[in-house]
Amino acid sequence: MMRLDKYLAERTGMTRSESRKAVKKGRVMVGGMVCRKADTQLDEHTAEVALDGTPLAGAYQAFVYIMLNKPTDTVSTTEDDPKSVMKLLPPEFSRMDMFPCGRLDIDTTGLLIITNDGQTAHNLLSPKKHVMKTYRYGLDLPLDAEGKRALELGADIGGYVTSPAQIAPDGALSGEITISEGKFHQIKRMFAAVGCKVVSLERISFGPLKLDPALGRGEWRYLTEDEISSITKEESV
Ligand code: URA
Numbered sequence: 001m002m003r004l005d006k007y008l009a010e011r012t013g014m015t016r017s018e019s020r021k022a023v024k025k026g027r028v029m030v031g032g033m034v035c036r037k038a039d040t041q042l043d044e045h046t047a048e049v050a051l052d053g054t055p056l057a058g059a060y061q062a063f064v065y066i067m068l069n070k071p072t073d074t075v076s077t078t079e080d081d082p083k084s085v086m087k088l089l090p091p092e093f094s095r096m097d098m099f100p101c102g103r104l105d106i107d108t109t110g111l112l113i114i115t116n117d118g119q120t121a122h123n124l125l126s127p128k129k130h131v132m133k134t135y136r137y138g139l140d141l142p143l144d145a146e147g148k149r150a151l152e153l154g155a156d157i158g159g160y161v162t163s164p165a166q167i168a169p170d171g172a173l174s175g176e177i178t179i180s181e182g183k184f185h186q187i188k189r190m191f192a193a194v195g196c197k198v199v200s201l202e203r204i205s206f207g208p209l210k211l212d213p214a215l216g217r218g219e220w221r222y223l224t225e226d227e228i229s230s231i232t233k234e235e236s237v
Pocket of ligand 1: 105108187
């Protein structure tokens with residue numbers, strides 16, 4: 001038998017005191033019921049414990065997948081930087097070796113996946129997999145028909161010609177762009193190649209995942225079971 005706070009600390013990377021706080025806040029379920037008593041004794045071999053709705057299985061932590069709505073003025077790094085997106089998440093996630101899956105620029109907002117599943121992150125980011133990413137853009141100058149056609153054919157962003165992009169304008173200064181690559185500052189450089197400056201950029205989808213409209217900037221949630229299987233199944237990405 002083992003105390004609940006000890007059990008949590010061993011399986012999640014939280015400290016004992018963080019575990020006790022998580023229990024007090026009602027984040028922990030034992031056998032399907034919220035349990036607010038950290039000194040609850042449980043059988044560590046058979047207990048069914050969930051943190052924030054995610055079951056903690058086995059002696060080793062399961063993979064964790066989070067969707068963050070990244071705000072501006074944050075950086076997609078795990079380094080101990082005050083602007084790191086990891087600072088928006090509970091501290092135990094950093095100790096669980098979680099990391100942002102790919103990078104968004106400091107001024108780019110929207111969908112960022114944070115996980116400790118290296119293989120899935122690799123699949124989502126590998127240039128060979130051509131995972132589609134859609135961004136909402138805002139521009140300083142109108143994108144004309146010629147510029148749009150150039151981006152749809154592939155733009156020279158300085159020694160590299162991008163793959164064809166899909167553009168769905170909703171006016172001359174804004175719309176959605178879908179690309180399958182992930183070069184450094186790719187979208188800003190693509191629009192710059194046709195004479196426009198990007199003044200706002202928000203990622204709204206990444207492969208099969210869509211930014212949850214219920215998430216405000218800086219808010220996060222766990223991926224659902226369906227979302228997890230959509231990115232972890234071999235054939236999906
Ligand atoms: N393209 C950019 O220019 N910036 C991003 O953050 C993502 C894609």
